[in-house]
Amino acid sequence: MAYTLILGVLLAFGTVSAAGILGVGLAAFIQRRSWPYLLVALALAALFVRAMTGVGYMTGGLSLEAHHLLEHGLDIVMAALVIAAVLSAHTLGDRIGGEIR
Amino acid sequence: MSGTRDSIERHIREDPGVHFNELVRALDLAPGQVQYHVRKLRRRSAVVTDELFGRTHYYPPEYDEWERAALALLRRETSAEIVATLLDEGPSRPVDIAESVGIARSTLSWHTERLVEAGLLEKRYDGHQLAVVDADRTAELLDTADPRLPERLVDRFTRLVDALLE
Numbered sequence: 257m258a259y260t261l262i263l264g265v266l267l268a269f270g271t272v273s274a275a276g277i278l279g280v281g282l283a284a285f286i287q288r289r290s291w292p293y294l295l296v297a298l299a300l301a302a303l304f305v306r307a308m309t310g311v312g313y314m315t316g317g318l319s320l321e322a323h324h325l326l327e328h329g330l331d332i333v334m335a336a337l338v339i340a341a342v343l344s345a346h347t348l349g350d351r352i353g354g355e356i357r
Numbered sequence: 358m359s360g361t362r363d364s365i366e367r368h369i370r371e372d373p374g375v376h377f378n379e380l381v382r383a384l385d386l387a388p389g390q391v392q393y394h395v396r397k398l399r400r401r402s403a404v405v406t407d408e409l410f411g412r413t414h415y416y417p418p419e420y421d422e423w424e425r426a427a428l429a430l431l432r433r434e435t436s437a438e439i440v441a442t443l444l445d446e447g448p449s450r451p452v453d454i455a456e457s458v459g460i461a462r463s464t465l466s467w468h469t470e471r472l473v474e475a476g477l478l479e480k481r482y483d484g485h486q487l488a489v490v491d492a493d494r495t496a497e498l499l500d501t502a503d504p505r506l507p508e509r510l511v512d513r514f515t516r517l518v519d520a521l522l523e
Contacts, residue, residue, distance in 0.1 A: 283511045284518065286411070288467065292522050293515075345522035 267310045274304040295341035299334045306330040361386065362394040369404055369415045372503065374428035376412045379505060410471065424498060426475040431502035434512045435460060436468045440477060440489065444496055448481060448488035461519040 281300040285293040306327055313323035364384055369375060372383075380395075381388050395415065398404040405416045409429040416425050431437045438458045443449060446457070455465045469487060472478040479490050489495050504512070 280510050280514045283507075284515045287511065288515060293518065296518055342522060 263314065267307065267314060271304070271307040271311060274300070274307040278304045291344040292341045295337050295344060299337035299341070302330045302334045302337065306334075359394070361390065362397060365391065365394050366398055366403055369398075370417050373416045373420060373501060374414045374425070374432055376414050379507070380415065382507075383505075423476055424494070427477050427495065427498045428502050430468075430471055430475055430477065431499055432504045432508055433468065434504050434509050435464060435516060436472060437499060437502060437504070439465065439468055440472065440495060440499060443478065443487060443489045444492060444499070448486045450486055451484075454487060460516055461523040463523055464516050464519040467515075467519075 278297070278300045281293075281297040285297040287293075309318060309323050309326045309330070312318035313320065318326070361384075365380065365386075368380060368384060372379075375383070377388075377391065380386075381391050384391070395404060395406070399406060402418055405418050405420070405425070407414050407416065407422075407425045407429070409426055412429070414425065414429045416428070420428065431440065435458070439454060442454055442457050446453075449457075451462070451465060451469070455462050458465070469478060473480060473487075476490055477495060478487050480486070481488055
């Protein structure tokens with residue numbers, strides 16, 4: 257009982273914060289419109305989906321196996337997107353401001 | 358004359374350059390309601406609308422085009438800090454401004470590109486120096502523009518990402 261309650265509170269906080277930071281990430285991408293910002297926003301979207309798989313499992317929509325597979329699959333997606341953002345910052349992202357250095 | 362329309366007009370007067378989403382959020386109204394009343398306010402020239410940098414901003418009628426663009430940009434905390442630094446220190450080299458404000462060079466160039474385009478700043482000596490075009494008017498607008506929490510969050514997020522990725 258206590259476990260379910262704590263898990264519910266954690267999931268609620270996690271999902272709401274993930275949605276909030278995803279909103280900020282998307283707004284930043286809309287402002288900048290560059291590859292690194294797109295990749296960072298997608299990584300935050302993966303974080304949000306990861307939180308949602310927890311909700312899906314708790315409310316019975318997802319089996320334990322599907323929840324775990326998705327969760328840890330999304331870990332890889334997130335890491336890959338952040339690495340891609342770092343790499344693209346030096347190749348694709350530098351489209352502005354070369355002239356005022 | 359409805360109370361809602363009054364409160365929209367008052368909010369635009371208090372926060373010139375406020376954009377649509379923020380108006381909806383701040384006054385807790387439905388988007389359609391805001392659209393309807395703004396249209397009425399525009400028709401009797403009580404409010405001016407401007408599409409700037411991908412957003413619709415609202416102003417009281419007394420601001421001219423240059424001031425409207427300036428207000429929209431100065432709502433970005435980092436743009437405001439760059440302009441304030443230049444007002445304090447006079448014409449400066451981009452590297453020095455980035456250092457004073459504490460931002461990555463990519464953040465600085467993103468903001469200055471728009472500030473130059475809007476005629477708030479100018480590049481001198483082939484871009485080796487940046488300067489404020491009209492110090493008095495700019496200082497006045499800097500006092501008026503007041504970024505709200507969501508704008509501050511997005512601005513700080515871009516500073517963080519630029520700094521991490523540089």
